[in-house]
Amino acid sequence: MKLLEIIELTKKFGGFCALSKVSFSVESGELLGLVGPNGAGKTTLFNIVTGLYKADEGKVFFKEQDITGLKFHQHGVRGIIRTFQLTRIFSSLTVQENIEIGCHLQQKGGIKRTLLGCSREERAQLEENVKGILTFTGLMNKKKMISKHLAFGEQRVLELAIALGANPILLLLDEPVAGMNPSETKRFMDLVHQIRGRETTLVIIDHDMPAIMNNCSKVIVMDHGEKIAEGKPSEIVENRTVIESYLGKGYRRA
Amino acid sequence: MTETALFIQYLLSGLYITGKYALPAIGLTLIFGVMGIADFAQGALYMLGALFTFYIATRFQVNYFLALLIATLLLVLIGILNNSIIYKRLRGFEINTLIAALGILLVIENIVVAIFGGKYLTVPSPFGETKFEPLPRVIITAQELLIVFASFSLIFLVWVFLNKTKTGKALRAMSQDRDAATLMGINIDRISSVTFGIAAGLAGIDGALVAPTQVILPQMGAMVILKAFVITVVGGMGSIWGAVGGAFIIGYTEIFTVAYLSPAYSSFIAFAILIVVLLVKPEGIWGDRT
Amino acid sequence: MKRWILIALAVAFSLFLPFIFKDDYYRYLFVMMGINIILVSSLDILVGYTGSISMAHAAFWGVGAYGSALLAIHYHVGLIGGLFVSIFVSMIFGILIGYPSLRLKGHYFVIVTFIFGIIIEILLRNLVQITRGPMGLPGIPPARLEIPGLLKIVFSSTLSYYYLVLVFVFIILILKVRLIHSKMGRALISIREDEILAESVGVNTAFYKVLTFAISSSFAGIAGTLYSHFISFIGPETFSFFKSFELFVMNLVGGKATLVGPILGSCALILLEEWAKIFSPAIARVVYGIILILFIIYMPLGIAGLISKLKTKVMGKRGHEIT
Numbered sequence A: 001m002k003l004l005e006i007i008e009l010t011k012k013f014g015g016f017c018a019l020s021k022v023s024f025s026v027e028s029g030e031l032l033g034l035v036g037p038n039g040a041g042k043t044t045l046f047n048i049v050t051g052l053y054k055a056d057e058g059k060v061f062f063k064e065q066d067i068t069g070l071k072f073h074q075h076g077v078r079g080i081i082r083t084f085q086l087t088r089i090f091s092s093l094t095v096q097e098n099i100e101i102g103c104h105l106q107q108k109g110g111i112k113r114t115l116l117g118c119s120r121e122e123r124a125q126l127e128e129n130v131k132g133i134l135t136f137t138g139l140m141n142k143k144k145m146i147s148k149h150l151a152f153g154e155q156r157v158l159e160l161a162i163a164l165g166a167n168p169i170l171l172l173l174d175e176p177v178a179g180m181n182p183s184e185t186k187r188f189m190d191l192v193h194q195i196r197g198r199e200t201t202l203v204i205i206d207h208d209m210p211a212i213m214n215n216c217s218k219v220i221v222m223d224h225g226e227k228i229a230e231g232k233p234s235e236i237v238e239n240r241t242v243i244e245s246y247l248g249k250g251y252r253r254a
Numbered sequence B: 001m002t003e004t005a006l007f008i009q010y011l012l013s014g015l016y017i018t019g020k021y022a023l024p025a026i027g028l029t030l031i032f033g034v035m036g037i038a039d040f041a042q043g044a045l046y047m048l049g050a051l052f053t054f055y056i057a058t059r060f061q062v063n064y065f066l067a068l069l070i071a072t073l074l075l076v077l078i079g080i081l082n083n084s085i086i087y088k089r090l091r092g093f094e095i096n097t098l099i100a101a102l103g104i105l106l107v108i109e110n111i112v113v114a115i116f117g118g119k120y121l122t123v124p125s126p127f128g129e130t131k132f133e134p135l136p137r138v139i140i141t142a143q144e145l146l147i148v149f150a151s152f153s154l155i156f157l158v159w160v161f162l163n164k165t166k167t168g169k170a171l172r173a174m175s176q177d178r179d180a181a182t183l184m185g186i187n188i189d190r191i192s193s194v195t196f197g198i199a200a201g202l203a204g205i206d207g208a209l210v211a212p213t214q215v216i217l218p219q220m221g222a223m224v225i226l227k228a229f230v231i232t233v234v235g236g237m238g239s240i241w242g243a244v245g246g247a248f249i250i251g252y253t254e255i256f257t258v259a260y261l262s263p264a265y266s267s268f269i270a271f272a273i274l275i276v277v278l279l280v281k282p283e284g285i286w287g288d289r290t
Numbered sequence C: 001m002k003r004w005i006l007i008a009l010a011v012a013f014s015l016f017l018p019f020i021f022k023d024d025y026y027r028y029l030f031v032m033m034g035i036n037i038i039l040v041s042s043l044d045i046l047v048g049y050t051g052s053i054s055m056a057h058a059a060f061w062g063v064g065a066y067g068s069a070l071l072a073i074h075y076h077v078g079l080i081g082g083l084f085v086s087i088f089v090s091m092i093f094g095i096l097i098g099y100p101s102l103r104l105k106g107h108y109f110v111i112v113t114f115i116f117g118i119i120i121e122i123l124l125r126n127l128v129q130i131t132r133g134p135m136g137l138p139g140i141p142p143a144r145l146e147i148p149g150l151l152k153i154v155f156s157s158t159l160s161y162y163y164l165v166l167v168f169v170f171i172i173l174i175l176k177v178r179l180i181h182s183k184m185g186r187a188l189i190s191i192r193e194d195e196i197l198a199e200s201v202g203v204n205t206a207f208y209k210v211l212t213f214a215i216s217s218s219f220a221g222i223a224g225t226l227y228s229h230f231i232s233f234i235g236p237e238t239f240s241f242f243k244s245f246e247l248f249v250m251n252l253v254g255g256k257a258t259l260v261g262p263i264l265g266s267c268a269l270i271l272l273e274e275w276a277k278i279f280s281p282a283i284a285r286v287v288y289g290i291i292l293i294l295f296i297i298y299m300p301l302g303i304a305g306l307i308s309k310l311k312t313k314v315m316g317k318r319g320h321e322i323t
Helices: A042-049 A072-078 A095-106 A111-116 A120-137 A152-165 A182-197 A209-215 A233-238 A240-247 B002-035 B042-059 B064-090 B094-116 B142-164 B166-176 B178-183 B188-213 B220-235 B240-260 B263-280 C002-020 C024-050 C057-075 C079-101 C106-126 C158-180 C183-193 C195-200 C205-231 C241-254 C260-276 C281-298 C302-315
Strands: A002-013 A016-027 A031-035 A057-062 A080-082 A170-174 A201-205 A218-223 A226-231 B131-135 B138-141 C143-147 C151-155
Touching: A002 A042, A002 A201, A016 A042, A016 A057, A016 A201, A016 A226, A031 A042, A031 A182, A031 A209, A042 A170, A042 A201, A072 A080, A072 C195, A095 A120, A095 A152, A095 C183, A111 C158, A111 C183, A120 A152, A120 A182, A152 A182, A182 A201, A182 A209, A209 A233, A218 A233, A218 A240, A226 A233, A226 A240, A233 A240, B002 B042, B002 B131, B002 B138, B002 B142, B002 B166, B002 B188, B002 B220, B002 B240, B042 B064, B042 B094, B042 B188, B042 B220, B064 B094, B064 B188, B064 C281, B094 B220, B094 C106, B094 C241, B094 C281, B131 B142, B138 B142, B142 B166, B142 B188, B142 B240, B166 B178, B166 B188, B220 B240, B220 B263, B220 C106, B240 B263, B263 C079, B263 C106, C002 C024, C002 C158, C024 C057, C024 C158, C024 C183, C024 C205, C024 C241, C024 C260, C057 C079, C057 C106, C057 C205, C057 C241, C079 C106, C079 C143, C079 C205, C106 C241, C143 C205, C151 C158, C158 C183, C158 C205, C183 C195, C183 C205, C195 C205, C241 C260, C241 C281, C241 C302, C260 C281, C260 C302
Parallel strands: A031 A201, A031 A218, A080 A170, A170 A201
Antiparallel strands: A002 A016, A002 A057, A218 A226, B131 B138, C143 C151
């Protein structure tokens, strides 16, 4: 099923055209890589898909429903969760507290529970969920640590953990492995694969070519606000337009 | 006949009220745009402008214009000190700076109350009672005319400064994107001193100019700064044109409300305009949508 | 275990306090502290937990005070009725002001609440037909708790007001504790820490912010009812912007986002005010302003925050930031 469908998205900032009639779709269960030089419009695309920005033209469909005008937080409610280019975590809170907030949607609220507290089962359920994520991401032994004291790579993993708390159906990661060394990258991408195995669809923006090419089932290349290529990783590396956009005209594959 | 004369009178008076509000509004919007701080203390500086002028002129028997100059220089100093002593320590926590600014306003206003108490302070205008009557029954005093000329000249000077000088352009750059500007080698400390100095100077001169037209009260700063804030929010925080445009709107609204409705309602209409703007275009009439 | 002992001691202390200090003057002070604790605690729920600074809090206090005072004077409404009305009216005002304001960022929000506070003060001062304006509203009858057929208590002595206020202090403190440990409490903190990140995981920030504003303003309304019956004569100057500012200072000095902070802040600053009455109100305000500036630069976490830091240093606990 087409989980996410983007139709002719256009976004202008003043005179500058950040996105120009971009269309593609994401199938359920895919691991899609979104690449392109800086300024290509990848993050802008994410921002529009998740409702942070309003598109000037075009539509976004999720599970075949039009979600184009929805507010930012409503995307989370529908299962569309995103991470950010610059690491965003609740830095003054502990790792555990961070993930608890991530699990916001999974908890039941209401006046009675606020005033009298949750039932034992509900509290246990939350603990289970949080524990599960801590174990899965390998942060269990750091759960009481204030998150700003985590190493950079661990903070990135925490970001992923928070997103997982929200039980995403579609997970959008914006440059998740930027700044990581190869072993951190490998560990992270392993997690990504396991997440995919749990029936979450993923879209990843990144510049780390080996990570993208070795892991994604489909790749989309953008440049100057336009989609310039779409296909399997093996097809993309041969694509002339792509090579030119990254290296400039005049280079040829050696 | 009298109706028209009255109306033209209001149009004329509205000019000097606009000028009076425009200066502190420009100061506020400049500080907010460049430093990201909502500096309520500017109200205290305005009041001190009037107070210092009074004190220097009466106590030391000095010419009004000289007193104005000295007062303004003192205020520029105080404005810069506010920044270097207090605001600088709160860099990065701009909301706290707003609270600190309120604190400074409170402290200065009440020190003045404590010292001068209920005393009736006035400064005579250097022009005495000179009035002009450009049209029958339409009067403007020499002092009010001075306010008009001085404030609009200052607005022009600020425009020239921001657009034609290197420092001015640096200020505008910082107002667009603080991080980028710092990366380009713009010295934050110097820029902040310049910004606060200019704003304080504007507030001080304004206070000094207005001093001969009313009784000098410690609370005069708070009322003016409130209006100035409404002006900057309506006009657009960070936009000089917004400050000027907003001043016109609020200034004329004030005079026409006082004239045709009642003085009690003048603040209300200004607030009503504010609420409407916030609901319709929160970034202000001349503001940029971020 | 240790925590329960401390709490029990604190409760016992508060119950016996007016008998340790029997003088009516002290009891009066305690009632005022209690009322301010309710005000600051409710402000703290908004400021400390969502990070939205409101300068309109005293205005809600005033709305509640005038509301129930007028009802009591003209319609002989009792305590329960008065509380219902003041909660309802303050909540409505809270939502009316909160809803548009909360869409605004940082500074704008503060400035707009500040302006709304002033508007309400101007209204109280100028609607002379209803509120008697600057002349104030005298002759507010003592609070009357009446359940027909069951009981009738008239609160006339300072001592009786002390316990009445104490009940509500307990209520708000308990509410705060429950709130902090609930899903909503976590949501509020996430809004304070990083609103966009919170929204990205589905937290409906607009809803929570308005809700918090409503809760905080309704408690201010309750404090207004208690105050107007206690003091029996109210005037618009009490509910000015300066009072809103003062409440913020109490919150800051005591410690934001803590349970004891508002208690410490209220008591400390009320005592300071009494002491400063020896001088002039102007000097008192100068002292306030200086304290505020010093705290905001050097001790932004307030006294409670300082105690917390010392505890961590001494006992080496890894900070559990949420309480």
